[in-house]
Each structure stands twice: as structure tokens, then as C-alpha cells.
Amino acid sequence: MERVTLRRLDDMHCHFRTGPLLTEVLPFTAQYAGRGIAMPNTRPRAILTGKDVAWYHDGIMRVLDGLLNRPTFEPLMTIEIRDNTTPEMIVEAQNAGAMAGKVYPLGVTTNSNEGLHNFSGRRVSRTFQAMQDVGIPLLIHGELDQERTLVTQREEVFLPTLLRLACKFPNLKIVLEHVSTKVAVETIKQCGENIAATITAHHLCLTLNDVIGDGIKPHHACMPIPKGFADRDALIEAATSGNPKFFLGSDTAPHPKERKECARGACGVYTAPVLPQLLAEIFEKAGHLDRLENFTSRFGAMFYGLPLNEGSITLTKKEWMVPNQIKSVVPFRAGTKLQWQLA
Ligand code: DOR
Ligand code: ZN
DSSP states (O other): OOEEEEEOEEEEEEOOOSHHHHHHHHHHHHHHEEEEEEOSOOSSSOOOSHHHHHHHHHHHHHHHHTSTTOOOOEEEEEEEOOTTOOHHHHHHHHHTTEEEEEEOBTTSSTTOTTOBSOTTOHHHHHHHHHHHHHTOOEEEOOOOOOTTOOGGGHHHHHHHHHHHHHHHOTTOOEEEOSOOSHHHHHHHHHSOTTEEEEEOHHHHHOOTHHHHSSSOOGGGOOSSOOOOHHHHHHHHHHHHTTOTTEEEOOOBOOOOHHHHSSTTOOOOBOOGGGHHHHHHHHHHHTTOGGGHHIIIIIHHHHHHTOOOOOSEEEEEEEEEEOOSOBTTBOOTTTTSEEEEEEO
């Protein structure tokens, strides 16, 4: 096949950032996606309340409105759920347009220094209950930073918490974001329909060897950290299998080059500039290019109960070189060739 047409994508996990970086990165996603879920771990202002949601939405819309050929793109807004998030804040955020709440467990990733301490706390349990009652899905960065737990084990040790939540809130929609292990894939498969997982393009490409196996590669460093070969195989199988519990959430996470190439580099892989092109390559290699559209443009919408996007994008099979840097950020696969181009 030399051409692939896809319904405009739903990228169910994006870091659009704020300020000049927002202006830099948003046009890429808006070019091929009809919607993108905007993660709330922004700084200096995190998205915690209805007011924050409105402020962030305005900021995103201002950038979109400034683009030539204004693309049809809708940002889907979220708030961050912390220990002090109340049921009232959930209702207020929903009224302000938030469609999900995201939990970052304390200390597991970029900007999680004020993340959730305790998933079974009284207060947060009331908040989860409120989310279930008003129909706001819970998105989880599923890792725990425990004593004597290696970074490679953080996702696996989180899974019992996921199962407890699923049991306690049987009608709450939960998304385990950016799954990275075979055991997490198996766990999601065994859960009910209201539990799903997103998969990133970079976790379909990388193993831990690509991060620290041959020189330290800061542009491959991300959380959850890429794992082993069997894990990556399980992710490819899940993404290309046609199981609607697994859909695209790229976790495109730009950081300026100097924030990555330093002694304590930030975690995050910037895939937005190469996302559909790279996914076409991955699905083609797996022999399932015909299933790409389900993963990118159908299963996420179905899970969230959204209508499918209108409009389409076309990819053509033609080699191109990913630039070494795009404005302030180094994109994934910088300086290497990709097989598919966005027409
Ligand atoms: O690698 C990551 N970067 N993982 C996350 O969960 C957050 C993200 C970021 O915000 O940079
Ligand atoms: Zn993320």
C-alpha cells in the first residue's frame, strides 16, 4: 500500500504546555488530530479548578485562532486530582468544560511533586465517587514510587491499586495511561469495559536499551521508562490487535533541548511532529495497517462516548528525514528517516 487515509485522529494524551512552548507544539497535533486531551500538569500554573480549565482552554484557543488555515481541532480539557481535590471542585471543573480528571501519583514523573499521596484516602475516595456520579473518567499515571522499588517496577506495583479502584467504583471509567508492561496489558484485558489503556508511539518503539543501553539517550527518557522486549511485543500486539480497550494517547511531552540534555534531564518524548507517520510505520511492520484507524480514530472516541471526528488525513509512502531540532525541542526520531509522509 502506498497511501493510507485515516479519519482525523484522537490523541487522548497530550502535553501542550503553556506560553511560547504551547505556540510551538500545538500546531503539530492540530494538523492531524480532531481532538486531543490536554494534560493538566502545566507549570507554573497547574490545572486544578474550573477557573484553571477556562484559563487553559482560552490559551489553547488563542493559539489555534492565530494559525493560518485554522484547523478543526478541539482540545479536551482535564483537571489534576490531588489529595485536596473535592467533589465540589469536580462539579465546578465539569461545568467549566473538563471531561476527565488526571491523577499523578506523588513523585513519579514531570511536575508530579504535588501529586496524590494515597489512592485510598477518605477525601480522594469521595472525589472518585463524585467523578463516578457525574460521569467524569479518571485518567491515571499508573506508577508508584515506593521504597526499594526500581523505576522499571513502578508500573507493575501500581496494578493492585488499579484493581482496587475498579472494584470500589464499578461504574467509574478509568484509563491507565501510557501502559508500558506486558503485565499491565494483561491486567487491562481482564478488567471490565469501563477500564481501558492508552499506548504511546514511543513505547511501541523503545526498550530500556534505547534509553541507557548504548550511551545515555536523554531524548528517549520518559515515564514510564521503556521496558523489555516482551513488554514492547505485548504493547504492539495490544495496539494492533483490534481490541477497543487500547487506543492512542501519544503522551507527546516536549521539553526544550537544554532541559533534556543536562545532568538531571526532564522526562518526556516529543512525538507530535512525527506521530501518524511513525504509527503507520509501526502498524505496517506488524502487518496490520488496516487496523491503524481503529487505534487512532475510533476506539478512543468510543470509550469516551464521543462522536467520531469528521474529516481525514492522508499518508503517503515516501521517505523523509526528521529534523534534528524543531524550534526549541528535539523531536522523536530526530535525524533519522521515516517511511510515511503526511500529505
Ligand atoms: O515522560 C513523561 N513526561 N511522562 C509523564 O508522565 C509526563 C510527561 C511530561 O509532562 O513531560
Ligand atoms: Zn503524560
